[in-house]
Amino acid sequence: MPATFNHTIIAAKDRHESAALYRELLEASEAPSWGLFTNLQLGDGVLLQFAEPSVEIQMQHYAFLLDDELFDRAYTRLRDRGIEHWADPQMRRSGEINNEHGGRGVYFKDPAGHAVELITRPYV
Known part of the structure; x- marks a missing residue:
């Protein structure tokens, strides 16, 4: 297996x-x-x-592959909740999504400060 x-x-x-x-x-x-x-x-x-x-939390990165419909719903929820988000991992393009790798993507931080990425197409 x-x-x-x-x-x-x-x-x-x-x-x-x-x-x-x-x-x-x-x-x-x-x-x-x-x-x-x-x-x-x-x-x-x-x-x-x-x-x-019980120790200081170190930032991690978690990426989730979503279909287009779930991405749309998740992105709407991000905006409705007022969660700051970016089109890029460097966090320079605030309030945007990207159209890379043949799909769409967005980055945001969760309540613990982890970088979360939602994408609609895998990188490879």
Whole structure:
């Protein structure tokens, strides 16, 4: 069997707040949570686990591939919530999306300061 991605832990200042944002934007399903984790299930079986570490959170980058319809809904939610967003990872093109790699993309920061990217086409 080839390797597949199963789960990742996303450090959060408030695991419930972060999970709620990802759930709303990605239209992810709630998954059973346990212990220190608030969990979400993505459509491809990947589990996102949100936890509040007792150390300083270092910024990470998370990119999600969405179909065009989900991207439209997520982008509308970003704007409706007043979440600052950019067309580029350098955060110079504020309030825009990009049209690169044959699709669209947008960057924003989650409540813990992680860089999140939503794209409609894979890079390769």
